[in-house]
Amino acid sequence: MSGFDKVVGSYEEAMAGLEDGMTIVAGGFGLCGIPENLIKEIKRRGNRDLTVASNNAGTDGNGLGILLEDRQIKKMIASYVGENALFEAQMMSGELEVELTPQGTLAEKMRAGGAGIPAFYTATGYGTPVGEGKEVREFNGRHYILEEAIQGDFSIAKAWKADRMGNLMFRMTARNFNPMAITAGKIAVVEVEEIVEIGELDPDEIHLPGIYVNRLIQGTFEKNIEKRTVRSA
Amino acid sequence: MSGFDKVVGSYEEAMAGLEDGMTIVAGGFGLCGIPENLIKEIKRRGNRDLTVASNNAGTDGNGLGILLEDRQIKKMIASYVGENALFEAQMMSGELEVELTPQGTLAEKMRAGGAGIPAFYTATGYGTPVGEGKEVREFNGRHYILEEAIQGDFSIAKAWKADRMGNLMFRMTARNFNPMAITAGKIAVVEVEEIVEIGELDPDEIHLPGIYVNRLIQGTFEKNIEKRTVRSA
């Protein structure tokens, strides 16, 4: 089964081959379900001029935010970047290029990148700055814009459980962008909370088949919460 | 919870409103996971001039094949129709219009129909009869053709388990086209083997959320097998 054993021995090995200037597609929503240790490893490696497609850019000191500290990211493709002062400063100063992309379009661009769909039409963004310079076409009397797929040299993502073949299950809203991000990278690296034996996952309950996963590692997670909001009993 | 209770009392009620000339998007692959009782109800209703999008057209006497007996189908959109002599005869004679569509393109067209994507590009079918008359465009040096979404007045599909809200789970390869077919119909009718109480299905294990389902009915199924193939012990 060696050929299907996706488990790597270390985070160094997990991100081996990442080079300056590469494009990374990342899973996670806010700080929920982010591949936090893979991001730390990218910081440790010190790769620069990265393009990162991710819904958010983390927060100051958390998630992708830590890659901004050393100016490792040249360009972000994201839908929402409002939680991060350093991000805003770098964007305003022009150090950081930002391609604001509607959340659903971003998710669909990642899915398309993994699914051999080079481009698709969507009404989202028509008539707005997002649509500028993009082809507009009418279908059934409505206007749509053409959006192209996103692919990455690497994907980084976080899942809950995996078997050694890389079959994945996610947990609650930590699923978010992770499945699509994984499919869109040439080398898909996934960190998980638990690796189980092959055959332990019910084939009907696997959220993403291992065919998309190249490297798998078990980690421990801080799981920081951006907005802890509770009610009283 | 009445507003979310999708369960209807009879197959008559399940297909109420289906009219001559309407378009139906159907789940199933071969005879696996087909909405067999909903198809029987359509035969009983006797609607004519139907357009049906389904991967296959059943077999003689089974599945959608029974709608051919009374010439209820005007047009089939399918990828493979080789199991059905009556189908072939009606197609050859010109009584039945057939739009042969590659299997993956058909699945994606149904998904697009449900997902607000009016059209997408795919390499599938470029340079073949499927590509004739369709726009060709190059992305990154490769040729793709433009394919448009499929939507139906009705979807008919089969799932394994549901709760009364229409949250669905499928079983093994009976999943196939069913999830996408359901999303592509204005009125989505699903028959299942078992209806459980709300809250019994784990939110992480639901294959298709009930938001896509309009009518739900519990049925009993023949589950005919096209090619029973066994090995000896």
Add this chain to the structure above:
Amino acid sequence: MALTREQLAQRVAQEFQDGYYVNLGIGIPTLAANYIPDGMQVMLQSENGLLGMGPFPLEEEVDADLINAGKQTVTMVKGASIFSSAESFAMIRGGHVDLTVLGAFEVDCQGNIASYMIPGKLIKGMGGAMDLVAGADNIIVTMTHASKHGESKLLAECTLPLTGKGCIKRVLTDLALLDIEDGKFILRERAPGVSVEEIASLTAGELVIPDNVPEMNV
């Protein structure tokens, strides 16, 4: 009197129907969940991949893996389902959500909405708002009618970058409920104690005032 946040939320909740799947934006829209009428059930969609969002968790229920689109910790109700972001926006873009409620900086009488960016000042991003306004047939925008300086936010033409074009048909402000039809605002309801004249004076876009403009029931 201008509506309070709570009254705005109450009025939004009057648009709910039993069996509605609803996406509520951050802020006042989210508050509307507190005013779902007795005996009615709506399922709340959170675009990060949850249908069937429940109340905030008790302290001991908090789970970092269960948040809403505003990144707040939440719970799930019975019948909830979880899905990916691609599936979530398939649902939204495909028009399967019955009602969407979200905030805005400006709307205009062409149905345009600006809600995500103030050039040079605020660039947080559109998040899911562009998909929501493009995907939904039934949208209510909640906003203040005018700025603190008395400048109308209901314009003849939006001045800020658009979130969506020609997609808004109903606006609820702290002063009024208005529909948008044929390039005009139609005044449907007044906040209690607010005069038609005051609303007219604070509405920059063309306004149609029907003979009878009832007070809201809040």
Add this chain to the structure above:
Amino acid sequence: MALTREQLAQRVAQEFQDGYYVNLGIGIPTLAANYIPDGMQVMLQSENGLLGMGPFPLEEEVDADLINAGKQTVTMVKGASIFSSAESFAMIRGGHVDLTVLGAFEVDCQGNIASYMIPGKLIKGMGGAMDLVAGADNIIVTMTHASKHGESKLLAECTLPLTGKGCIKRVLTDLALLDIEDGKFILRERAPGVSVEEIASLTAGELVIPDNVPEMNV
């Protein structure tokens, strides 16, 4: 001697590598699963929504809900996963399957393939074949080299409606293994006992014959 079906399947299996995800078409390609070398594992993809297809079931294991793309009852191996048809073809179209093996009526030295339709005679449909040939980088076409009447099926230009254009790089026939490069067939291996001359006489498209054309190891 022309290869038997079993020998064709054996030769196909030599293309497998440990850890390959493979889609095998109906017929001879499917037989190749019987010749996976010891100590090697491949996962079989069935385009109706199964990755990790196992052998045919025992009589008592037969389940109508578990079939392959040829509609035969099958089983699952450990590590199998189930998914929808849209996901299955996302996988195929996106190039995630390592090797695809399928049959054909004709191929030509431009890499075109015709496999789904004989006008006026046979119109069964393309099923997943068009997606498979468009999506895979690594495809082997298995077919007989010529018709029963001795007409070549390896042509300068396909005569039947195409399944895919310019996508085939390797063809295994009952007589030979050939690559397609720069508009030519390159003869790589001969079936045991089959002469280069026989292969050349039955290949209508331009054929390049290297100095050394070894016999297949089957």
